[in-house]
Amino acid sequence: MYNLVNRNQIHRHTHTCFKRKAHLCRFAFPRKPSREAKIIDENSPEFLQNGGRFCELRRAAHEKWVNNYCPEVLEFWDGNMDIQPCGSNEALAHYVTKYIAKAEPEDLNDGVKQAINRIRQEESDIQRKLFKICMRILKERQVSACECAYRLCHLPLRSGSRKCIFLNARLPDQRYHVVKFKDDKAIAYCANIFERYEKRPKDDKHKNMCLLEFAMNYEPYYRNRAYEPDEDIDADADTGVPPIRQ
Numbered sequence: 001m002y003n004l005v006n007r008n009q010i011h012r013h014t015h016t017c018f019k020r021k022a023h024l025c026r027f028a029f030p031r032k033p034s035r036e037a038k039i040i041d042e043n044s045p046e047f048l049q050n051g052g053r054f055c056e057l058r059r060a061a062h063e064k065w066v067n068n069y070c071p072e073v074l075e076f077w078d079g080n081m082d083i084q085p086c087g088s089n090e091a092l093a094h095y096v097t098k099y100i101a102k103a104e105p106e107d108l109n110d111g112v113k114q115a116i117n118r119i120r121q122e123e124s125d126i127q128r129k130l131f132k133i134c135m136r137i138l139k140e141r142q143v144s145a146c147e148c149a150y151r152l153c154h155l156p157l158r159s160g161s162r163k164c165i166f167l168n169a170r171l172p173d174q175r176y177h178v179v180k181f182k183d184d185k186a187i188a189y190c191a192n193i194f195e196r197y198e199k200r201p202k203d204d205k206h207k208n209m210c211l212l213e214f215a216m217n218y219e220p221y222y223r224n225r226a227y228e229p230d231e232d233i234d235a236d237a238d239t240g241v242p243p244i245r246q
Contacts, residue, residue: 001071008080009067028053030064055085112140165215167193196220 017025037058040047047054057068068083086092115136119129143151150157168175178190197214200206206214 001075004074004078005066005069008074008078009069011065011067027067031059031066033061033064034059053084054087112137115140167211167215 011025011027011029013025013029017027017029019026034056035058038056040054040056042054046056059066067080069081070083073081073083086095116133119132119136122129122132147157149155172194175192175194177192179186180188180190193215194211196218197211200209200214
């Protein structure tokens with residue numbers, strides 16, 4: 001265990017410790033010794049000195065550079081970790097959301113901005129400009145090794161056993177519609193789930209079916225598409241009753 005801790009859990013200052021010209025390590029190292037574990041008041045100066053951690057673990061003087069760890073997990077993982085208790089559901093949601101919405105490095109953002117400004121000055125139509133901007137962002141953004149492996153192997157980045165359907169609860173005159181074009185001319189509105197619901201069969205099974213039940217059990221049948229898209233309330237689809245969801 002000593003070798004695992006010494007190899008993986010000893011903090012060593014890098015340039016990321018002092019972002020935004022900070023004078024103190026943003027990971028709160030070195031940690032001060034403590035004879036016992038205790039809860040820190042969030043309104044006390046000690047809370048800020050502890051890097052926003054509300055729990056102070058028992059720590060000897062020679063362990064001031066050791067990051068928090070779980071012995072069982074460390075033995076299995078053999079890599080750096082930062083174990084700390086979570087005080088509430090809100091704190092857990094904040095922690096997860098912070099990592100999901102983590103921004104790209106600032107120098108990368110500057111490079112993308114410069115590329116976008118050059119593309120905007122080109123003499124081309126808006127569709128081609130948007131395409132170039134999207135491709136530039138995809139080319140410059142940083143991705144993890146896991147995401148690279150999934151994309152190279154054409155594996156889905158997400159999956160689920162449930163599908164979400166959006167129902168516009170606004171009044172009919174406040175709902176948006178997608179315009180259908182033919183030869184660059186607007187000819188009609190695309191069909192939506194409200195129209196399909198109104199055109200449902202009036203037999204005993206469907207006569208008293210509410211809109212919510214209809215949306216949960218049926219989905220559009222697309223004749224001219226080789227794939228089955230996600231549910232879209234404004235997607236053009238067959239006007240008949242769609243097949244039942246599997």
